Amino acid sequence: MSSSSPQPDIVIFCGGRGTRLSEKTREMPKPLIELGEYPILWHIMKLYSHYNLNRFILTLGYKGEMITDYFLYRHPLTQSFSMNLSKPKHPTPDEDWEIAFVQTGIESKTARRLILCRDQIQSDFFMVTYGDGVADIDIPALMKRHKELKKKYGVVATITVTRPYSKYGITTLNGDIVQSFSEKPQMNDYINVGFMVLEKQIFDYIRQDEDLMFEDTLQEVAEDRKLGYYIHEGFWHAMDNYKDYEDLNKMxxxxxKWKIWNE
Structure with missing residues (x-):
């Protein structure tokens, strides 16, 4: 393994089955579901790449070979190129990305997937997100917030939180009539949307012999008062179900709104 990098590596959870989007995930892993002409995973990576963060670690599981195949063979062919047919040569992608493909098991939960890619992490601290949500997050502001919280409180993790919009219209009742009705208002509570910054001390909370969700790990960190947060007021949307798939493709x-890169 090479020496530590000043820029954080990006771990993206790519191994789940995505059962709530089975219309698409019967055929492909969720991170490869198309959003326009590219998979949603590409969109997530483009956000980080916009800020010159170009080293990614993908935790592969369900149909993981399709993700490897995409980046090795399919993605380079999405651009315009020419070749001499007498000396065919695979085109080089535009993105200057280094990708580690880590086999973390078909059924593993996210905390186990993370610890299985521990040896691939070359940076002093690193970032983690889910392979199914896009956002216009200010990554430098997130990292700055984490560094401040680390210095002040000794946090080992900072999560990005936002206030989602309700999927339903909210009514307030007054006797036999409706006093007010609000169509899909913004909720008061915050949710974790990924885009996390982690210190390597996070691995002190993950046991090798247990297979847990990473959210369980974060709960332990929170109980130790070592979990910070960064409030994201901008756009975020996950691809949880088929309606999300349709909505994001329409967007x-x-x-x-998540496309902050130029090309």
Missing amino acids: WRENP
């Missing part, structure tokens, strides 16, 4: 065509 991509009309107004992709």
